[in-house]
Amino acid sequence: MTTTTAKYSTAATDPGSDSGTVVSFRNVTKSYGSVRAVDGLSLELHPGETVALLGPNGAGKSSTLDLLLGLRPADSGSVSLFGTTPREAIAAGRVGAMLQTGGLMEEVTVRELVTLTCALHPRPHPVDQVLGLAGVADIADRMVNKLSGGQEQRVRFALATAGRNDLIVLDEPTTGMDVTSRQAFWATMREQAAEGRTVLFATHYLEEADAIADRVIVLQKGRVLADGTAAEIKAKAGARRIAFDLAGSVDEDALRALPHLTAYERHGETVRLQSADADATVHAVYALGLYPRNLEVAGLGLEQAFIALTEAEEADAS
Numbered sequence: 234m235t236t237t238t239a240k241y242s243t244a245a246t247d248p249g250s251d252s253g254t255v256v257s258f259r260n261v262t263k264s265y266g267s268v269r270a271v272d273g274l275s276l277e278l279h280p281g282e283t284v285a286l287l288g289p290n291g292a293g294k295s296s297t298l299d300l301l302l303g304l305r306p307a308d309s310g311s312v313s314l315f316g317t318t319p320r321e322a323i324a325a326g327r328v329g330a331m332l333q334t335g336g337l338m339e340e341v342t343v344r345e346l347v348t349l350t351c352a353l354h355p356r357p358h359p360v361d362q363v364l365g366l367a368g369v370a371d372i373a374d375r376m377v378n379k380l381s382g383g384q385e386q387r388v389r390f391a392l393a394t395a396g397r398n399d400l401i402v403l404d405e406p407t408t409g410m411d412v413t414s415r416q417a418f419w420a421t422m423r424e425q426a427a428e429g430r431t432v433l434f435a436t437h438y439l440e441e442a443d444a445i446a447d448r449v450i451v452l453q454k455g456r457v458l459a460d461g462t463a464a465e466i467k468a469k470a471g472a473r474r475i476a477f478d479l480a481g482s483v484d485e486d487a488l489r490a491l492p493h494l495t496a497y498e499r500h501g502e503t504v505r506l507q508s509a510d511a512d513a514t515v516h517a518v519y520a521l522g523l524y525p526r527n528l529e530v531a532g533l534g535l536e537q538a539f540i541a542l543t544e545a546e547e548a549d550a551s
C-alpha cells in the first residue's frame with residue numbers, strides 16, 4: 234500500500250484556509266547514479282488548482298511526486314508543502330496520495346483496508362461513503378489480493394480519499410481503469426477540486442489533462458518544458474494543422490518544400506500538414522497553382538502540441 238495517510242492527529246485545517254502556497258519546489262535536483270531524474274525544478278501550486286503533470290516515460294514525473302511526498306530526499310534545493318516539510322504536512326493529514334508502484338496490503342478485504350485507512354486519518358470520511366465514491370462498495374468483501382488491476386486502482390483511489398485532504402497527489406491514477414471507471418473517477422476528482430482541494434496528477438492520457446486540468450505542466454528530462462493552461466500549451470507549440478484534398482497527380486517534392494512545415498503526410502488524395510505559420514503555408518499552396526479542396530486549418534490538440542513541444546526540445550538538445 235502506498236497511500237499516504239496521517240499516522241498522528243494534529244490540528245485539523247480547513248481546505249482553502251491557506252491563502253498561500255500548497256506546494257513549493259525551489260531549484261530541486263535528484264539524481265539516481267548518472268541519471269538526473271529531477272533537474273533544478275522550481276514550481277508552485279496554489280489552493281484549488283487542478284494540475285496535470287505530463288511528460289514522456291522517464292521525464293521525472295514520479296520522481297517529482299516522490300520528492301513532493303518526502304518519500305525520497307532531494308539532493309539539493311527545497312520542497313515544502315503548506316509552508317512545512319512534506320513529513321509534517323502528511324502527519325497533519327493534509328495530503329492524500331495514490332502512487333504508481335507498490336502493492337496493497339494483502340490478506341484483508343477491501344472494506345477492512347479502507348476501514349483501517351480511515352481510522353488512521355485525522356479527518357476521516359465515513360467508510361461507506363469512501364467505498365461508494367471510489368466505486369468499490371460492491372467488491373467491499375473481496376480479498377484485496379484477488380482484485381483485477383482496474384479494481385486495485387479504484388481501491389488505491391479509495392485510500393487516497395479516505396479523509397479530508399487539502400492536497401491530493403495521483404500518479405497515473407486511471408491506468409488500467411475501464412472507460413466508465415475513469416469517468417466516475419474524474420467526476421469524483423472534480424467534486425474534490427470544487428471543494429477547494431488542490432489536485433496534482435501525472436498522466437499519459439492527454440485528453441484527461443485537457444478536460445480536467447486547469448493547469449498543465451510538461452516535464453522533460455527533469456525540467457519544466459511548459460507550464461500553463463491547456464490552451465496556452467497548445468499555443469506555445471505554435472503549429473497548426475492543415476488538411477486538404479488534391480485530385481490528380483501531385484508533386485510531392487513541391488509540397489514537402491512548402492514554407493514553415495513541421496510535418497507532412499499524404500494518404501491518397503488527402504494531404505495533412507503541420508505548419509508553424511499556417512497562413513503562409515496555405516498561400517504557398519495556392520502559389521504552386523494547386524486547387525486544394527476541403528481545406529481545413531485547425532489548432533493542435535493537446536496531444537499533438539505535447540509531441541511537437543517534446544520533439545522540438547529533443548531536436549534542440551541534440
Ligand SMILES: Nc1ncnc2c1ncn2[C@@H]1O[C@H](COP(=O)(O)OP(=O)(O)OP(=O)(O)O)[C@@H](O)[C@H]1O
Nearest residue numbers: 265268269270288289290291292293294295296297
Ligand atoms: N529508484 C531509481 N533508481 C534509479 N533510477 C531511477 C529510479 N527512479 C527513477 N529513476 C530514473 O529516473 C528517471 C525519471 O524516472 P521517473 O520514474 O520519475 O519518470 P516518469 O516521468 O514517472 O516516467 P513514467 O511515465 O514512465 O512513469 C528515469 O530515467 C528513471 O529510469
Ligand SMILES: [Mg+2]
Nearest residue numbers: 294295296333
Ligand atoms: Mg512515473
